[in-house]
Amino acid sequence: MDLPALTGKICLVTGATSGIGLETAVNLAKAGALVAITARDEAKGRKCVEEIKGRSGAARVDLLLCDFTSQESTRKLASQVLANYPALHILVNNAGTVYAQRELTTEGIEKTFAVNHLGYFLLTNLLLERIVASAPSRIVNVASTGHHQGTMDFDDLNFERGYSTLKAYGRSKLANVLFTSELARRLEGKNVLVNCLHPGVVATNIWSHASFWAQPFLAIAKLFFVTPAQGAETITYLAASPEIEGQSGGYYVQCKPARTSRLARDEAVAKRLWDVSLKLTGLGPPA
Numbered sequence: 001m002d003l004p005a006l007t008g009k010i011c012l013v014t015g016a017t018s019g020i021g022l023e024t025a026v027n028l029a030k031a032g033a034l035v036a037i038t039a040r041d042e043a044k045g046r047k048c049v050e051e052i053k054g055r056s057g058a059a060r061v062d063l064l065l066c067d068f069t070s071q072e073s074t075r076k077l078a079s080q081v082l083a084n085y086p087a088l089h090i091l092v093n094n095a096g097t098v099y100a101q102r103e104l105t106t107e108g109i110e111k112t113f114a115v116n117h118l119g120y121f122l123l124t125n126l127l128l129e130r131i132v133a134s135a136p137s138r139i140v141n142v143a144s145t146g147h148h149q150g151t152m153d154f155d156d157l158n159f160e161r162g163y164s165t166l167k168a169y170g171r172s173k174l175a176n177v178l179f180t181s182e183l184a185r186r187l188e189g190k191n192v193l194v195n196c197l198h199p200g201v202v203a204t205n206i207w208s209h210a211s212f213w214a215q216p217f218l219a220i221a222k223l224f225f226v227t228p229a230q231g232a233e234t235i236t237y238l239a240a241s242p243e244i245e246g247q248s249g250g251y252y253v254q255c256k257p258a259r260t261s262r263l264a265r266d267e268a269v270a271k272r273l274w275d276v277s278l279k280l281t282g283l284g285p286p287a
């Protein structure tokens with residue numbers, strides 16, 4: 001993909017220690033951006049920084065630590081970004097996972113929803129003023145085609161009833177699409193593009209968190225998955241391609257706008273999710 005030179009642009013890619021995030025960081029660094037990545041584990045993060053530098057030729061790639069199961073950790077990450085970077089031109093919310101069993105964060109929130117949705121929501125909102133001040137800027141939310149299976153039961157966001165890995169994942173990815181469209185509406189006229197995407201079915205580490213019984217099937221299925229580099233193409237496109245200039249609030253597959261689920265297009269659900277997320281992250285009462 002031909003990217004414009006990103007010299008002077010500052011980018012943050014979350015969850016860039018493997019898979020799609022790592023490849024996206026390489027692409028953005030190769031185009032000349034100053035890239036900061038997040039990792040949970042410092043040693044793993046340092047190794048990835050060296051890999052990104054080696055593969056992109058970038059002299060500098062920064063490492064920031066964050067575990068998105070903790071809102072305190074997310075707030076610390078945001079403070080470090082605000083303290084260390086005068087601007088933020090591209091934010092890629094990518095860190096995501098699945099849980100074989102239902103688990104809760106210290107805040108008492110089901111972890112898939114906490115990491116995959118509230119992680120994006122809290123970090124973006126904490127950085128939003130800086131992103132707006134850095135316009136033209138972009139926010140890319142890595143969602144999934146799994147959002148089509150997602151439901152949004154506001155009376156049981158924590159899956160106290162009927163948890164399954166796929167249901168929780170589908171809900172969190174539906175939340176990514178709803179968050180994208182609501183944020184795009186709120187940022188209209190500010191020259192900040194917000195888009196989300198499905199990267200394809202990609203052979204990454206995320207599958208290793210699936211249930212034990214699913215692993216033999218996945219080992220075979222993985223042979224047909226696309227590579228992380230292919231998975232990173234649509235993210236990179238939305239982060240930097242001039243082709244999407246002026247387009248915000250969209251959902252993309254293979255670098256093309258794609259149809260979302262009926263629920264994902266429901267503005268009332270998006271608005272309600274926004275308000276609930278404000279409350280769950282302690283960002284304040286609904287505006």
Ligand SMILES: NC(=O)c1ccc[n+]([C@@H]2O[C@H](COP(=O)([O-])OP(=O)(O)OC[C@H]3O[C@@H](n4cnc5c(N)ncnc54)[C@H](OP(=O)(O)O)[C@@H]3O)[C@@H](O)[C@H]2O)c1
Pocket residue numbers: 014015016017018019020021039040041044066067068069094095096097115142143144145198199200201202203204205206207
């Ligand atoms: N693979 C696919 O087929 C597929 C399809 C649709 C959407 N996606 C989405 O693509 C994104 C990236 O996933 P991937 O497939 O590249 O998987 P991956 O290789 O497992 O990478 C996930 C990244 O997120 C990080 N992460 C996970 N939990 C975290 C937490 N609690 N706090 C901070 N970072 C955390 C991981 O860090 P560690 O290295 O510390 O684990 C890693 O850097 C996710 O949002 C996923 O939902 C993937």
